[in-house]
Amino acid sequence: MTDNQSRNGARGGGWREWLGLTPPASPAPANAAHSPPHELTQRDIWLPAKRRLLGQVTDFLIDHDLEILPFTLAVGYDCVTGGSPRLVQKIHERAEKGLPITLKWLEDTNATQSRDATAEAVAVLVGKLESSLSDFGRTMAGVRDANDTYSVALEGHVTELQNARSGDDLLARLTQLTRHMLEHTRGVERDLAKSDARITELQTRLDEARRLANQDHLTGLPNRRAFDEILDRELRDARAANETLCIAFCDIDHFKRINDCHGHPAGDRVIRYIAETLGRIADARCHVARHGGEEFAVLLRATSMADSWARLDAARAEIAAKRLINRATDTPFGQITFSGGIADALAYPTKSGALKAADEALYAAKQAGRNCIVIAEAEPAAD
DSSP states (O other), X not given: OOHHHHHHHHHHHHHHHHTTOSOOOOOOOTTGGGSOOOOOOHHHHHHHHHHHHHHHHHHHHHHTTOOOOHHHHHHHHHHHHTSOHHHHHHHHHHHHTTOOOOHHHHHHHHHHHHHHHHHHHHHHHHHHHHHHHHHHHHHHHXXXXXXXXXXXXXXXXXXXXXXXXXXXXXXXHHHHHHHHHHHHHHHHHHHHHHHHHHHHHHHHHHHHHHHHHTBOTTTOSBOHHHHHHHHHHHHHXXXXXXXXXXXXXXXXXXXXXXXXXXXXXXXXXXXXXXXXXXXXXXXXXXXXXXXXXXXEEEEEESOOHHHHHHHHHHHHHHHHHOOEEETTTTEEEEOOOEEEEEEEGGGSSSHHHHHHHHHHHHHHHHHTTSSSEEEOOSSOOOO
């Protein structure tokens, strides 16, 4: 056994002992050979299986030198139990290339798989919706055919009633016609109710899938795709109502330094904190979205440029005044700040021109020393 193997074995044994997977050795009793046989209980059966599973998850974290976090524990569990075959395959491929399995790589891979799964779920729901609409169309066609047949039958009954001679015969025919009408109407109602319930259920699921597809998984804010849709709508409505519309980009200052010093999980917590603070200024006329990475986008409609700048700057000042601590290590983050650029979206001939102006104003804020909000020039920028 090499020195490395000895150290790994000692380290693995230490983790197992810390997790309670390796019970401390105890001397066997002197009369062990004469002890009566122990009757197996349910706990005796499932406890070794649990210990083996925990040991495999622990080995996964130790082998790849990963931190003990809820996310990595979940990844390890999925890999051990086969809950995520695609991820296991990607890990094997990366290991064969001699590349490390890092926390950042796992987060990026998991995010990609989540997006792919969401897109696949939307595609499945759309397929089901199309199938149900086809069923609904066939149901309606059947209803129309039945109504045509029903109309012909009614006309025949009316003719027979007109030719009936006795009162008793007329009453019997009327009773029979009424029963037939009731049975047919109830059948049509049942078919329509089934189709309506199916379409309502699918619409609910489709709405949920669309919401997940437009939501940033880390912050819960709208993502970039949703922001583009909101921007198109707000531009159209603001022009129609002759209202102002301000667009802003905000970017966390020195975010790479946070990730390098405190790790990506701590960086995610900072992103969530910024998102929560910016989210508090959102309302029916103010939309906040995560535009990607450490960047956020804000739309403020029917708000003057001065008021829009003031609301955004108040959020900036609130964040800058906080002194956050990384609770995982009890290490201070230092001052967390963000820079912002804001522009009048309607002062530019195109949407891309407005986005470019806000982005250039953000760059100007970075150049000015960060931790400030810069207003873009009012004149139209070149597209």
